[in-house]
Amino acid sequence: MGFKKLCILGLGYIGLPTASTFATHGLQVVGVDNNPRVVECLQAGQVHIHEPGLRSVVLEALQSGNLRVQSAPEPADVFIIAVPTPFYPDNKNADMRAVISAAESIVPHLRPGNLVILESTSPPRTTVDLLAPILERSELTAGADFHLAYSPERVLPGRILEELIHNARVIGGIDQVSAEMGRDLYRLFVQGDIILTEATTAEMVKLMENTSRDINIAIANEFSRLADRFGVDVWEAIQIANLHPRVKILKPGPGVGGHCISVDPWFFVEAAPDITTLIAAARHVNDSQPHFVIDLVRRAAGGQLHGKRIAALGLSFKPDVDDFRESPAVEVVKLLQAEGAVVSGYDPYLNGLSIDGVDLYKELAPAVAAADVVLVLVAHQELCSLDPRALRRLTQAHILVDTVNVFGSRDLDGSGFELYRLGVNCCPSKTLAR
Numbered sequence: 001m002g003f004k005k006l007c008i009l010g011l012g013y014i015g016l017p018t019a020s021t022f023a024t025h026g027l028q029v030v031g032v033d034n035n036p037r038v039v040e041c042l043q044a045g046q047v048h049i050h051e052p053g054l055r056s057v058v059l060e061a062l063q064s065g066n067l068r069v070q071s072a073p074e075p076a077d078v079f080i081i082a083v084p085t086p087f088y089p090d091n092k093n094a095d096m097r098a099v100i101s102a103a104e105s106i107v108p109h110l111r112p113g114n115l116v117i118l119e120s121t122s123p124p125r126t127t128v129d130l131l132a133p134i135l136e137r138s139e140l141t142a143g144a145d146f147h148l149a150y151s152p153e154r155v156l157p158g159r160i161l162e163e164l165i166h167n168a169r170v171i172g173g174i175d176q177v178s179a180e181m182g183r184d185l186y187r188l189f190v191q192g193d194i195i196l197t198e199a200t201t202a203e204m205v206k207l208m209e210n211t212s213r214d215i216n217i218a219i220a221n222e223f224s225r226l227a228d229r230f231g232v233d234v235w236e237a238i239q240i241a242n243l244h245p246r247v248k249i250l251k252p253g254p255g256v257g258g259h260c261i262s263v264d265p266w267f268f269v270e271a272a273p274d275i276t277t278l279i280a281a282a283r284h285v286n287d288s289q290p291h292f293v294i295d296l297v298r299r300a301a302g303g304q305l306h307g308k309r310i311a312a313l314g315l316s317f318k319p320d321v322d323d324f325r326e327s328p329a330v331e332v333v334k335l336l337q338a339e340g341a342v343v344s345g346y347d348p349y350l351n352g353l354s355i356d357g358v359d360l361y362k363e364l365a366p367a368v369a370a371a372d373v374v375l376v377l378v379a380h381q382e383l384c385s386l387d388p389r390a391l392r393r394l395t396q397a398h399i400l401v402d403t404v405n406v407f408g409s410r411d412l413d414g415s416g417f418e419l420y421r422l423g424v425n426c427c428p429s430k431t432l433a434r
């Protein structure tokens with residue numbers, strides 16, 4: 001198709017790996033970010049995101065001269081928009097300001113024959129109803145003069161570079177030619193299947209994937225509450241249920257975090273509130289899960305949290321990443337503080353996180369030394385391989401609360417810990433608060 005130059009707007013968790021991968025596959029790539037710190041950092045050859053393998057791909061792209069980083073777009077054959085689409089915290093409506101301003105910044109540079117691709121997760125019909133009209137301010141017509149497609153990113157944080165190349169990619173064009181041009185572009189590095197469809201279908205596919213995962217985690221979390229009430233070990237029950245060939249229950253935990261699964265289902269609810277009861281209910285279940293963790297810790301601590309010193313182990317939104325956005329572990333810490341507990345935190349991936357009134361450590365020993373309760377919130381590798389006896393030697397605490405089943409199958413005999421686990425009623429005399 002003769003693409004030579006690509007301009008990619010947004011150099012975050014998706015934009016930066018995508019820009020670098022296109023650059024290492026021979027395209028001239030202009031990476032654009034409106035955050036001057038990101039631009040300066042990359043221009044100085046530093047990478048602002050922790051993601052396995054990313055640093056070396058970015059450096060290779062920069063050193064080859066194929067990747068340039070700057071604060072504004074310039075003319076190109078292809079424009080990719082990969083900016084964040086969070087929600088407004090008060091009403092959970094999609095905050096599309098970054099997409100709108102990225103699209104507006106492309107308008108002066110748009111030329112006949114260009115291809116524009118939106119990758120940001122967006123409410124249904126964004127490409128046709130929001131993006132096309134903005135780009136048409138260029139006096140070019142979508143479909144006739146320039147091409148337009150939606151292609152969602154579907155990569156898992158922690159495995160981004162590998163999944164970028166090997167996952168199936170969906171490309172939804174506003175017409176057939178747009179979709180085919182998108183396929184020719186991504187074929188430069190995508191080794192998985194490339195499926196062509198139309199733009200609104202591709203938008204829905206993305207939202208359906210994350211919504212279905214959210215609902216599946218919500219049922220696991222609700223099972224953990226039921227198991228607690230009925231004196232059952234939810235982890236054992238799930239393992240047995242999953243032996244059924246058509247059952248695949250996910251894992252309960254302190255809740256659902258990150259910038260995708262805890263956000264995207266709301267885009268459906270906003271777009272069609274009258275027909276999304278199940279989706280909204282699952283969101284409420286997952287958002288309320290930190291309260292059940294608090295209840296468990298309160299029971300483990302003997303009925304009250306006020307004045308208790310609690311060491312929270314793991315603060316990121318999921319294991320083995322340095323991403324603390326919408327982290328349920330952080331929410332648990334804040335709820336504990338609100339109950340008057342004195343909280344310290346440990347996370348081996350700490351990078352600039354701060355929580356008012358909480359001492360945070362990258363090392364385990366200072367976080368747990370003076371604790372009354374040790375609370376495990378994220379199944380980081382470091383915690384999965386932790387010997388309970390070694391942990392016990394670091395702390396005066398004898399109460400261990402495990403919300404992610406790190407210690408469920410471990411031998412704690414002789415460790416001196418009393419173990420309390422999410423989804424296992426360890427305190428049968430007291431029932432769940434909610």
Ligand code: SAJ
Pocket residue numbers: 121153154155156157209210213217250251252253254255256257258259260261317318319328
């Ligand atoms: N979680 C559980 N129990 C589980 C699985 C996950 O409580 O059994 C929690 C995690 O701890 C975390 C949250 O859910 O707090 C989300 O983690 P995740 O690993 O399920 O997903 P993300 O947010 O890292 O990435 C998802 C992926 N989507 C799906 O798996 C359907 C990824 O492929 C998407 O590209 C990404 O969202 C995105 O950017 O939309």
